[in-house]
Amino acid sequence: MLSDACGSAEHVPALLDRFGDDPSGVWSELMDHLCPQLDQAFSASYAALPRLAELASGCAPDDRVWVLQAAGAIMACAHTGDDVFKVYADSIADLHRLTDQCLGEIRDRYVYLLQSLLSFEGVEVWDRCLEGLLTGEYEVACPSCGVNVFIVIGEGGCFSASDDYASRQVERVALLPVGTGELDGLGERLQERTRADGQMALAGGLPYLFGRAVCPDCRTHFSVADQLARNWMPM
Numbered sequence: 001m002l003s004d005a006c007g008s009a010e011h012v013p014a015l016l017d018r019f020g021d022d023p024s025g026v027w028s029e030l031m032d033h034l035c036p037q038l039d040q041a042f043s044a045s046y047a048a049l050p051r052l053a054e055l056a057s058g059c060a061p062d063d064r065v066w067v068l069q070a071a072g073a074i075m076a077c078a079h080t081g082d083d084v085f086k087v088y089a090d091s092i093a094d095l096h097r098l099t100d101q102c103l104g105e106i107r108d109r110y111v112y113l114l115q116s117l118l119s120f121e122g123v124e125v126w127d128r129c130l131e132g133l134l135t136g137e138y139e140v141a142c143p144s145c146g147v148n149v150f151i152v153i154g155e156g157g158c159f160s161a162s163d164d165y166a167s168r169q170v171e172r173v174a175l176l177p178v179g180t181g182e183l184d185g186l187g188e189r190l191q192e193r194t195r196a197d198g199q200m201a202l203a204g205g206l207p208y209l210f211g212r213a214v215c216p217d218c219r220t221h222f223s224v225a226d227q228l229a230r231n232w233m234p235m
């Protein structure tokens with residue numbers, strides 16, 4: 001018996017039909033059932049992937065973003081090596097292909113869709129926390145002294161601060177970005193992808209996200225990405 005956040009999942013097929021008719025309108029209701037707070041998935045959530053793949057292939061790009069994002073949020077709850085990657089491999093491959101296409105066609109919600117692409121590949125951490133580049137702020141713990149450090153990557157500057165920098169005068173320590181051409185692995189791939197899709201603001205933030213920060217309290221240098229990964233470990 002499949003279950004969702006509310007218990008029995010009997011009503012999910014009808015809910016998916018309504019979602020297919022009006023993805024942006026029914027998005028919240030669907031997520032309440034299949035992926036509440038975007039951080040918990042249920043048997044009915046994964047079982048919905050084939051239907052979501054079908055809906056995504058049949059709708060216009062503006063609607064498709066919502067469908068792909070719903071599937072991406074569900075897959076972001078799975079961990080590398082989970083059975084769902086095997087059981088739903090065909091649907092996940094379809095969702096990945098559609099997301100890959102859709103990324104070049106949309107402006108809005110781009111970063112969420114990029115996270116979905118990563119979630120279909122089983123990439124952890126970054127399938128949830130790239131979107132911090134939109135708000136321009138991350139919060140991590142200093143690996144040495146443990147103090148909370150705000151990492152700000154935005155138009156107003158790229159710096160770390162240990163206290164509420166927005167409402168108070170506190171020290172801002174410049175972030176140390178990765179040098180031009182020195183990004184590698186996932187960082188390099190994300191930079192190539194965002195540039196190719198014309199997402200220059202996101203592309204410009206990546207050297208800072210994959211660069212280093214200095215703790216304003218104890219002056220320890222640390223990797224921003226490593227600290228984010230530590231904070232975002234699956235519970």
Ligand SMILES: [Zn+2]
Nearest residue numbers: 142145215218
């Ligand atoms: Zn520190």
